[in-house]
Amino acid sequence: MKLTKKTTALAILATATIGLATAASNIAFPPLGPLPPPPIPTDNPMSAAKTELGKKLFWDSRLGGDASSPCVACHFPELGWGDGGEISRGYPGTQHWRNSQTVLNSAYYNKLFWEGSVTSLEGQAPSAAEGNVAGNGDPSLMEMRMRFIPEYVADFKKVFGLDWPRMTHAYQAIAAFERTIVSDAKQVPFDRYANGDKSALNDAQKRGMALFNGKANCIQCHNGPLASDQKFYALGVPENEVFKTEPLFQITHRWEHYQKGVTEKAYRDAGLDLGLYYITKHPKDVNKFRTPSLRELKYTAPFMHNGIFYTLDDVVDFYNQGGGTGPNKSPLLKALGLNDTEKKDLVAFLEALSMDKPLLMESPKLPPYQPMKVAK
Amino acid sequence: MKKLTLLATALAGSALLASGAYGYDAGAVAGVGKIAGKVSFKGAAPAPRQIAITKDVGICGNGNREVVEVAVKGGALKNAVVYVTKIDQGKAWGAPEKPLLDQKGCSFTPDMLIVKKGADLTIRNSDPTLHNIHTYEIIGKVRRTMFNVGQPDKGDIKQAVNVKRANAIKIECDAHDFMHAWAFAADNPYAAASADNGSFSIDGLPAGDYEVKAWHPVLGEQVAKVSVKAGATANTAFEFSK
Amino acid sequence: MTHRNLKHLTAALALAGLASAAFAQSPTPAPALQPLPEPKFNKAQADLGRYFFFDVRMSGDAALSCATCHDPAKGWADGLPLAKGYPASEYFRNAPTLLNATLKNRFMWDGRLDGSDAGTLVRDMMTEAHTMNMDGRLAQERVKQVPEYVAMWQTAVKKGDDPNGMRIFNIIGEFVKSLRSQNAPIDKFLKGDATALSAQAKAGFDVFNGKGNCVACHNGPVGSDGKLHNTGVPENPAVTAEPLRHITLLRHYSTSGMPNYMNTHTDVGSYAITKNPKDKGKFATPSIRDLKYTAPYMHNGMFATLDEVIDFYDKGGGAGSVLKPLGLSGTEKQALKTFLTEAMSGDPVTVDIPKSPAYQARTFGKN
Numbered sequence: 001m002k003l004t005k006k007t008t009a010l011a012i013l014a015t016a017t018i019g020l021a022t023a024a025s026n027i028a029f030p031p032l033g034p035l036p037p038p039p040i041p042t043d044n045p046m047s048a049a050k051t052e053l054g055k056k057l058f059w060d061s062r063l064g065g066d067a068s069s070p071c072v073a074c075h076f077p078e079l080g081w082g083d084g085g086e087i088s089r090g091y092p093g094t095q096h097w098r099n100s101q102t103v104l105n106s107a108y109y110n111k112l113f114w115e116g117s118v119t120s121l122e123g124q125a126p127s128a129a130e131g132n133v134a135g136n137g138d139p140s141l142m143e144m145r146m147r148f149i150p151e152y153v154a155d156f157k158k159v160f161g162l163d164w165p166r167m168t169h170a171y172q173a174i175a176a177f178e179r180t181i182v183s184d185a186k187q188v189p190f191d192r193y194a195n196g197d198k199s200a201l202n203d204a205q206k207r208g209m210a211l212f213n214g215k216a217n218c219i220q221c222h223n224g225p226l227a228s229d230q231k232f233y234a235l236g237v238p239e240n241e242v243f244k245t246e247p248l249f250q251i252t253h254r255w256e257h258y259q260k261g262v263t264e265k266a267y268r269d270a271g272l273d274l275g276l277y278y279i280t281k282h283p284k285d286v287n288k289f290r291t292p293s294l295r296e297l298k299y300t301a302p303f304m305h306n307g308i309f310y311t312l313d314d315v316v317d318f319y320n321q322g323g324g325t326g327p328n329k330s331p332l333l334k335a336l337g338l339n340d341t342e343k344k345d346l347v348a349f350l351e352a353l354s355m356d357k358p359l360l361m362e363s364p365k366l367p368p369y370q371p372m373k374v375a376k
Numbered sequence: 377m378k379k380l381t382l383l384a385t386a387l388a389g390s391a392l393l394a395s396g397a398y399g400y401d402a403g404a405v406a407g408v409g410k411i412a413g414k415v416s417f418k419g420a421a422p423a424p425r426q427i428a429i430t431k432d433v434g435i436c437g438n439g440n441r442e443v444v445e446v447a448v449k450g451g452a453l454k455n456a457v458v459y460v461t462k463i464d465q466g467k468a469w470g471a472p473e474k475p476l477l478d479q480k481g482c483s484f485t486p487d488m489l490i491v492k493k494g495a496d497l498t499i500r501n502s503d504p505t506l507h508n509i510h511t512y513e514i515i516g517k518v519r520r521t522m523f524n525v526g527q528p529d530k531g532d533i534k535q536a537v538n539v540k541r542a543n544a545i546k547i548e549c550d551a552h553d554f555m556h557a558w559a560f561a562a563d564n565p566y567a568a569a570s571a572d573n574g575s576f577s578i579d580g581l582p583a584g585d586y587e588v589k590a591w592h593p594v595l596g597e598q599v600a601k602v603s604v605k606a607g608a609t610a611n612t613a614f615e616f617s618k
Numbered sequence: 619m620t621h622r623n624l625k626h627l628t629a630a631l632a633l634a635g636l637a638s639a640a641f642a643q644s645p646t647p648a649p650a651l652q653p654l655p656e657p658k659f660n661k662a663q664a665d666l667g668r669y670f671f672f673d674v675r676m677s678g679d680a681a682l683s684c685a686t687c688h689d690p691a692k693g694w695a696d697g698l699p700l701a702k703g704y705p706a707s708e709y710f711r712n713a714p715t716l717l718n719a720t721l722k723n724r725f726m727w728d729g730r731l732d733g734s735d736a737g738t739l740v741r742d743m744m745t746e747a748h749t750m751n752m753d754g755r756l757a758q759e760r761v762k763q764v765p766e767y768v769a770m771w772q773t774a775v776k777k778g779d780d781p782n783g784m785r786i787f788n789i790i791g792e793f794v795k796s797l798r799s800q801n802a803p804i805d806k807f808l809k810g811d812a813t814a815l816s817a818q819a820k821a822g823f824d825v826f827n828g829k830g831n832c833v834a835c836h837n838g839p840v841g842s843d844g845k846l847h848n849t850g851v852p853e854n855p856a857v858t859a860e861p862l863r864h865i866t867l868l869r870h871y872s873t874s875g876m877p878n879y880m881n882t883h884t885d886v887g888s889y890a891i892t893k894n895p896k897d898k899g900k901f902a903t904p905s906i907r908d909l910k911y912t913a914p915y916m917h918n919g920m921f922a923t924l925d926e927v928i929d930f931y932d933k934g935g936g937a938g939s940v941l942k943p944l945g946l947s948g949t950e951k952q953a954l955k956t957f958l959t960e961a962m963s964g965d966p967v968t969v970d971i972p973k974s975p976a977y978q979a980r981t982f983g984k985n
Contacts, residue, residue, distance in 0.1 A: 059428075066431065066706050066751070068706075084512075085520065089510060094679075136751060138751070144866075247763050255756050258759065307518075366428035368428075368439075372861070432705070526674070526679070526681070
């Protein structure tokens, strides 16, 4: 699958440079700016019929083990396309162990999940649908279910030319639908400002923008149109207290370590989310997580990989003190010395990276099962 | 927690019970009045959500479940909780102290439950299938899991309503994504949910001036100031809109 | 397996002094029913396995346990023609009894699992998406979260051992091994007590061994030859009328690698496994012990009563059957039925049903 990285980079350069800090040290970072259209892989082109099918599948709980947990259950439009909780729910009898990330603008990431475990939306969907603390679905069973839903049989024929629905194509349709869940630049105050409307940001937001690019130096990692460099850093975010006291969370925490294939010692001592380490197994990657985009934060509380910060004020306080303590803590985080007004201004600017109104949509009507006609 | 209990005990005086953690003393009251009124909704109510029933159709029904978030009938708004925000002593708790939530026909009953903060909620499974209640405390834009418990068989379990700071509780079933309800975790027993016709009534209130709020799960909150006189009913109304 | 059978066979013949009328003059010993041997199982593991057997947390969403379809109060089956499945699925075959299961040569109606490996049977049931949909590693961590289970594990396995997923299956397997019929009159009779059966039951036994020739396939300790046969049992219309069952049937075919699975809407039995056209419609001979408790009968529960079963065999089975009509009289049929319910069925088998102990918080970071 080819991501159009080159096109994106050109788009960034073509965009007027806005808000670049005057400090020389920040010239290296790509500036914030409106997002280009999301990259489309050549082997999963978009079409209206495909995204419509993908929307139905996104809402359909029959894609999962016990028909309890469709994608939408943890990526709910009214909850910022996440699940609004610190740690995501799982299917009945389980809890997940990380914060559910928003689907908004997920089309732009080159890696999905907090530890970057998959490299496409097409790869994220099966991880979630089949994950044993997520959807717990079996692909062969989910696929057979779709084959007993005549409307899906017709949809897959129309969209993919298949005689029978296939799970791989279901994931492609879902990915295509997710590529439509993106910020509308006309609705984002910062994007309007970047596109020429100098009144789109108020004074507090403009001051905040200057802090973002200067004194607060958020731009070091939260840069480019996505407001994320998509790299991995450890911030010393404190562990979520639920892991100390709640059985369901403890079960998942151990399970994650066991099934990710860490050493026995790492499993037995597991008292921390090791982040990128699970992928690379390199000690320097312990506790590192992928920089999330700062778009749509108005709708995606709480924040961080374990959802411990409920408000942007809390987040800014955390960075103002220089982050927390923990392994591989990034040297980029330093105490900022922001006063109360500066903190408020910074939050005001962060909110200006969100659409004025949340992106909501009606639930699709889901088609029923029908008995299959069989020859007598 | 301990500090509040000591404070409550100190305030006890003629109180029959120390209420525990949340600083309200329940006991005998005299010279009481009532707050009554109506909650209304202006404009066209948003359409209910339609969620497909994709499992247990023999128990939960066929087709779609209609989830009504804004229940309006002839301009009257149902399930807005009208409550007194601050009162230190007053009547006994009554029903909110022994709350019961039923899961029947894959629906929560009632769909708006008033519970005492910290009370043990009896959760009943009346259906021959797994229900898995998952409650969330709504703190600003965040929903914090309060408890998440499976009930594979019919019967009752108890879970404590231990909110950290908020009143609003969302109730869902992890096994059936079309089951939704709300609860209001009250600091005192002076809370009532508006009925079908929008009416509400809060009685046994000692005479005095009170701040009264009307909270609706998706429409937000309204405030009013009410003066209650002994033996009389103070009328107040709330109007919500989209 | 053959040696064990021969030993028991010789002993049984010597003790019972039965004449096996159908196969006189044959050089190999004639097939015959045999008494139940003493069960062999690890007691400590079977006790822990009993807890797991009744614990709903052994299924993915904690909705059902092994006991849901293998209910002691229902003959360790479920009393339904077709078993239910994991939530949002339904099953396409009948749940057989677990009594004496591990004495069978093969497990499952299509005989696809080896009867000597109870652990694999349990793994199949627990991890299969349409039965319990449990990830073995997650089951392990759930077990670890219950202090009573961790403690019992030390005794059942060895001190200092951690609960681990694969061993959970074996431990439940030990419990399954312990489930045996109790006090079936046939066992006393086969060991020499002629008073153990009533006159009518004895007459039924004669039909069983003689005119009915049931013993040709229903022999050995549980009344099963451990082989696959086609008796032409009619299809159960519910399998194709109910999408949730039909889905499971076709998915079973597809995951078994059976060709043309989207166009196969009948239960083809072991053909799905062997892909040999000769095996279409063949099912494993089930046990005929404790039939008093395990209605309805056959791989798809199509016969609600033993009268229906006997009538079916009397007419030589259904289309494609290898059986021949029997020509039984009404008296003979009654006697045969009495033999099956009175002689072959023992006392109800009960166990102490444990209350599943709750999860408790552990010290975080000490795993």
